[in-house]
Amino acid sequence: MKLYWAPQTRSARAIWMLEEAGVDYAIEVVDIRNPARQDSAEFRAASPMRKVPALVDGNVQMAESAAICLYIADRYCSGTLAPALDDQQRGEFLYWLMYTPAVIEPTMSEKINKIQPNLGRNGWGDFNSMITTLSDGIGRGPWILGEQFTAADVMLGSSVHFLQLFNMLGDAPALVEYVDRCRQRPAFKASQARET
Numbered sequence: 476m477k478l479y480w481a482p483q484t485r486s487a488r489a490i491w492m493l494e495e496a497g498v499d500y501a502i503e504v505v506d507i508r509n510p511a512r513q514d515s516a517e518f519r520a521a522s523p524m525r526k527v528p529a530l531v532d533g534n535v536q537m538a539e540s541a542a543i544c545l546y547i548a549d550r551y552c553s554g555t556l557a558p559a560l561d562d563q564q565r566g567e568f569l570y571w572l573m574y575t576p577a578v579i580e581p582t583m584s585e586k587i588n589k590i591q592p593n594l595g596r597n598g599w600g601d602f603n604s605m606i607t608t609l610s611d612g613i614g615r616g617p618w619i620l621g622e623q624f625t626a627a628d629v630m631l632g633s634s635v636h637f638l639q640l641f642n643m644l645g646d647a648p649a650l651v652e653y654v655d656r657c658r659q660r661p662a663f664k665a666s667q668a669r670e671t
């Protein structure tokens with residue numbers, strides 16, 4: 476398995492997920508900050524938008540961190556890092572897995588760029604509702620589905636990690652405790668060990 480990765484990006488999520496899954500992988504660094512870079516044909520096939528992370532696993536070529544996390548969980552750890560297809564927690568798992576790209580990231584972007592949310596037109600609510608909904612969802616935890624850590628926690632945990640790094644978390648004790656728990660995981664530490 477090959478992971479296309481760059482430091483200080485969302486591709487840390489994919490390493491975290493691969494480490495949780497315990498599968499072997501190789502890393503290929505993409506120099507995303509160089510606009511003149513020459514991407515390989517394989518990378519462009521896996522990631523048509525030329526963004527990291529991207530994953531190649533045999534004939535499987537794909538990008539998008541949430542999709543990669545779901546792929547790894549279903550393909551290699553079904554029943555542990557993802558509820559099985561017939562598990563009644565599957566729907567809730569998918570909701571939270573998608574919460575990062577569908578709700579957290581758009582609302583973060585609006586807040587950073589001081590864009591007034593258009594609640595009626597846009598599909599992601601507003602930043603404060605996003606934080607409250609996530610805090611309520613995590614509740615007492617320890618993980619978003621309760622006792623079982625899943626790929627949804629990789630996506631949410633990395634998002635809360637970024638929120639805190641960007642000083643955007645505010646007064647959200649449940650999220651501060653949650654991200655502290657995430658940071659204690661050996662797989663999270665392995666993903667951060669590669670950052671420079």
Ligand SMILES: N[C@@H](CCC(=O)N[C@@H](CS)C(=O)NCC(=O)O)C(=O)O
Nearest residue numbers: 484485507525526527528539540541
């Ligand atoms: N929705 C994508 C976002 C990926 C993304 O934006 N990656 C950034 C780094 S964090 C990137 O590769 N930027 C380089 C570029 O756009 O050329 C995901 O979650 O994987």
